[in-house]
Amino acid sequence: MSKVDVxxxxxxxxxxxxxxxxxxxxxxxxxxxxxGGPNAGHTxxxxxxxxxxxxIPSGIFHEGIKNVIGNGVVIDPIVFRREIEELAPYxxxxxxxxxLSNKAQLIxxxxxxxxxxxxxxxxxxxxxxxxxxxxxxxQDKIGRHGLRIGxxxxxxxxxxxxxxxxxxxxxxxxxxxxxxxxxxxxxxFDSLDLIRSFEITSTEYFINDSIQAGKQVxxxxxxxxxxxxxxxxxxxxxxxxxxxxxxxxxxxxxxxxIDQVFGIFKAYCTRVGSGPFPTELLNEEGENLxxxxxxxxxxxxxxxxCGWLDIPALNYxxxxxxxxxxxxMKADVLSGIGDVKMCNGYAKxxxxxxxxxFVYTDSYEPVNERVDGWTLxxxxxxxxxxxxxxxxxxxxxxxxxxxxxxxxxGPDRKETVxxxx
Numbered sequence: 001m002s003k004v005d006v007x008x009x010x011x012x013x014x015x016x017x018x019x020x021x022x023x024x025x026x027x028x029x030x031x032x033x034x035x036g037g038p039n040a041g042h043t044x045x046x047x048x049x050x051x052x053x054x055x056i057p058s059g060i061f062h063e064g065i066k067n068v069i070g071n072g073v074v075i076d077p078i079v080f081r082r083e084i085e086e087l088a089p090y091x092x093x094x095x096x097x098x099x100l101s102n103k104a105q106l107i108x109x110x111x112x113x114x115x116x117x118x119x120x121x122x123x124x125x126x127x128x129x130x131x132x133x134x135x136x137x138x139q140d141k142i143g144r145h146g147l148r149i150g151x152x153x154x155x156x157x158x159x160x161x162x163x164x165x166x167x168x169x170x171x172x173x174x175x176x177x178x179x180x181x182x183x184x185x186x187x188x189f190d191s192l193d194l195i196r197s198f199e200i201t202s203t204e205y206f207i208n209d210s211i212q213a214g215k216q217v218x219x220x221x222x223x224x225x226x227x228x229x230x231x232x233x234x235x236x237x238x239x240x241x242x243x244x245x246x247x248x249x250x251x252x253x254x255x256x257x258i259d260q261v262f263g264i265f266k267a268y269c270t271r272v273g274s275g276p277f278p279t280e281l282l283n284e285e286g287e288n289l290x291x292x293x294x295x296x297x298x299x300x301x302x303x304x305x306c307g308w309l310d311i312p313a314l315n316y317x318x319x320x321x322x323x324x325x326x327x328x329m330k331a332d333v334l335s336g337i338g339d340v341k342m343c344n345g346y347a348k349x350x351x352x353x354x355x356x357x358f359v360y361t362d363s364y365e366p367v368n369e370r371v372d373g374w375t376l377x378x379x380x381x382x383x384x385x386x387x388x389x390x391x392x393x394x395x396x397x398x399x400x401x402x403x404x405x406x407x408x409x410g411p412d413r414k415e416t417v418x419x420x421x
Contacts, residue, residue, distance in 0.1 A: 001211060011224045012224050022062075031060075035246045061092070069098070070207075071103035076107040099203055117172055128272065128274035225316075227242055244258060268308055326402050
């Protein structure tokens with residue numbers, strides 16, 4: 001019997017999970033997404049081409065790997081069809097390699113209208129939703145009247161759909177929101193025909209049978225720990241549990257089945273949308289990081305807010321997830337910019353804390369440490385990296401008490417260095 005490894009983000013998303021999964025995938029027999037939906041944008045780059053996946057697991061480009069969309073995911077059939085169409089040129093055997101949970105929730109066209117209407121109603125207090133219908137779909141799931149992928153192959157699906165759609169329309173009417181959904185509804189039903197052509201099953205059995213058979217399973221998270229519905233910077237969070245505990249609920253595996261937890265973080269921090277960001281750089285340094293790192297949302301295209309690495313937040317995420325290995329991404333972006341900084345704590349009212357705040361306000365000030373910068377040229381292994389970059393890595397390891405075993409130095413699969421731990 002094998003165990004499940006979990007790979008997830010430790011910041012506010014956009015850490016580079018897609019590349020990390022793609023790099024690790026050859027070691028696994030199964031790659032399974034366990035939460036989130038089309039609000040995710042996992043970017044992979046190889047052979048000079050860039051690929052962005054939203055709902056499909058990042059192991060899809062590797063032959064022989066089963067890719068599972070788990071029960072904790074919310075699926076937009078329209079986005080799903082577009083993703084499948086974009087993969088067509090690569091001649092992948094998707095009908096064999098991709099499996100859908102019958103318990104994953106469906107995003108309806110009216111879910112997206114509700115998302116938009118509710119965000120508009122918040123005015124200046126909007127949370128920065130991606131407007132993909134994620135929140136309203138999870139609300140219907142918790143409210144116990146959502147539709148699931150398994151419903152689309154039942155004879156009464158259309159009547160269930162009509163009932164839920166009409167509930168949404170009555171809410172939209174009360175909100176004074178009037179926007180047509182008829183074209184999206186037609187596209188929705190057309191896309192369901194494609195979904196029905198894939199294997200729809202109780203994937204919790206498939207995953208547990210794979211574990212029992214000794215197959216290697218990688219659980220792929222979306223968004224990041226600091227966007228977790230319980231432990232993130234609430235209410236500026238996503239609608240699912242983005243932590244390693246979410247992998248259990250989102251795939252139907254027991255906690256004892258988890259082995260390694262790979263925590264992904266950038267050598268600096270970014271955030272999309274509203275919400276607190278302790279180390280944000282609202283100056284030329286922040287703008288420079290955005291340009292150097294090409295920090296624009298893979299899903300929304302929105303510019304990302306940028307700031308220095310936040311050690312208390314990283315420690316918090318490692319604690320919540322039981323991280324066993326860290327993967328540091330985008331260290332190349334900091335090359336050649338001079339000295340860099342990292343936040344070691346937050347000062348407030350003459351006191352310094354290293355706890356991630358319940359509510360972060362402007363009265364908190366990051367306590368930063370300056371670290372010698374580096375210039376990255378050619379590299380072949382960890383020992384060939386610049387001395388100051390290795391010092392930066394070792395300082396982080398000491399502060400977080402967790403080894404960094406992978407360093408990403410560019411978007412391509414090949415621009416990756418492994419460090420013995």
